[in-house]
Amino acid sequence: MTDMILMRQSASGSTNPGLLADMFRRGQADVHAKDAINSEATHSRQSIRAFLSALRGAGELASIAQPIQLDYEIAGCLAEIDSGPALHFTNVESASGAVTMPVVGNLLNSLPRFALGLGTTVDQIQASLLAAIEKPLPHRVLRSGPCQQEVIAGPSLADELPIPRFFEKEGGAYVTAGAIVAKDRVTGHTNLSIARLMPLGGNRAFVGIAPNHHLAVLARAAYARGEKLDIAVCVGNHPAVLVAACLYLGLGEDELPIAGALLGEPLEVVRCAGSGLLVPAHCECVLEGSLDAGEPFTEGPVSEFHGMYENYGAGVVATFSRLTRRSDSIFQIILPGYHPEHCLLGGVAIAAGLVRAIRSAVSSVSNVAVGVGGAGRLHAVVALHGPRPGEARKVMFAVWAAVNLIKQVIIVDDDIDPWNALEVEWAQATRSKPERDFVIVPGVRADRSEPLERDGTIGKLGIDATRKEDDRRDWELARPTRPALARAREILRENRLV
Known part of the structure; x- marks a missing residue:
């Protein structure tokens, strides 16, 4: 893999996330590249292609032109550079050796990428998500859309789609970015x-859903009536659709209008021919x-x-009657396992849901992080504004009640960025006493994906790393004066050091 050629589309250096978000919002990113990403004369800002163009214009999209195989090689490239540029594989070989549609991955592997995709800044990602949940936008239904340019009846999944195999102990290849x-x-x-x-051969596939997930609940309800549940698997989506699909909402709360609110305009959708389900019109492929x-x-x-293997036993099977797609489709994948994109897609969405859930219990909650260190599922950090005695512990239990997966909660003051692991560790080191501020709750019901669960349970840990008045008379940090810092920034800017 070391001889693979990475051809950068731009030589630009560090990225300004706010500027990129503005470029993406106003459609000013480069749209003149000569490949499938920009094949439409004018593509919708609701498509993955608009996001890829913005990444390309920022020098954050790298194309791999050498032949690459679906079995393990795509996964190898994504893993080796999982915190780096998004990758666009233009010469993908199928199992038979034929060249198939291009593949993209590592698109949302950092918070600045999320901000760019949602047209906001890193500091405002959570506020944007909460606003979209509170004020969703109704769809705009189109008669037809790009995702229905080609129709294939009874598709053989492995023949029609470039579905990679990621890890050697897994039973097969996986579609990982299907909304x-x-x-x-x-x-x-x-x-x-x-x-x-x-894929299980032909037009059938195993679908990996936990029994408590809403999709599983709907499937069981249909089965109880003697029916099958109509589904549509959409691949190659705008970031707003992907993030909305990861939100923790109540049963029956539709995530698609939330995607529209994140876009700032009604999501354009089309109806599936067989089921009538509404799907994003500007996605790349739809399996009905x-x-x-x-x-x-x-x-x-x-x-x-968490990076290891789990064996969940029996799951359910889907049968697909139709594949619709763009005539020049791009296939999106998310590298599974313990990698930034997989972790952050869960973590960013879970964190927003937690703010919404626990603010009703403690109004001083200002920000919540569920970061990559805790695999985007297992650890949460909650920042409070001026917490009163006892509020930190109240928040711990509210978090555990809201999201079963989370087993460690750290509470910090809002001068600490909960997404910054170094700041959080500093707060824990300087503001907490283990004998007073550590809370251990043994034997709590665990999620099936908890790597250390035993007999269905796991212990929970809470750490109160907030300032307490009795600990110190003075919490002021030693810093140079404000005028000196302002002058220092000016000097450093002149020397192009900041």
């Missing part, structure tokens, strides 16, 4: 979520089919967000 739309025919409950699909909760399949080992 799944489903709707209950009786209640009208609609759900948008992400789950991995492992049904989920059968009565057809179990044992998946075997699968990589998880």
Whole structure:
């Protein structure tokens, strides 16, 4: 893999996230590249292509022109550079050796990338998500869309799509960036979520969903009525759609209108021919089919967000009657396992949901982080503004009640950035006493993906790393004067050091 050529599209250096977000919002990113990313004369800002163009204009998209195989090689490249530029594979070889559609990955592997994709700044990501949840925008239904340019009946998934195999102990290749739309025919409950699909041959695939996930709930309800659940798996989505699909909401709360609110305009959707499900019109590919909760399949080992394998036993199977796609489709993948994009897609969405859930219990919550260090699922940091005695512990229990996966909660003052692991560790080192501020709760019910669960339980740890009046008379930090710092920044700017 070391001889693979990475051809940068731009030689620009460090990126200004605010400037990039503004470029993306106003459609001023480079749209003249000569490949499939920009094949449309004018592409919608609701497509993944607009985001890829913005990345390219910032020098954050690298193209790999050498032939690359679906089995392990794409995964190897993404893993080796998982915190670096997004990768665009232009010469992907299928199992038969034929060249298939291009593949992109590592798109949302940092908070600045999330900010760019959502048209905001890093500091405002959480506020943007909360505003979108509170004020979703209704769809705009189109008669047709780019994702329906080609129609393939009864598709053979492995032949029609470049589905990579990621890790050697897994049972097969996986679709990892599929946003799944489903709707209950009786209640009208609609759900948008992400789950991995492992092709089983022909038009069938295993769908990896936990029993408590809303998609599984809808599938069981349909099965109880003697039905299968209609689903549509959408691949190659705008970041707003992907992030919305990861949100922790109530059953029946539709995530697609939230994607529209994140875009700042109604999401354009089209109807699937068979089921009538509404899907993003500007995605790349749509697999239309049904989920059968009565057809179990044992998946075997699968990589998880914590970086190891889990074996969840039997799951459910989907059968796809139709594949629709753009005539020049791009296939998006998310590198699974313990890698930044996989962790942050969960962590950013979970953190926003936590703010929404725990502010009703403690109004002083200012920010929540669920970062890569805790695999985007297991650790949370909560910043409080002027916490009163006892509020830190109240927040700990509110977090554990809201998200079963989280086992460690650190509470900090709001002068600490909860997404900055160094600042959080400093707060813990200088503001907490283990004998007083560490809370251990043993034997709490655990999620099935908890790497250390035993008999379905795990202990929980809370750390109160906030300032206490009895600990010190003076909490002021030793810093140069403000005029000196202002002059220093001026000097450093003149010398191009900042």
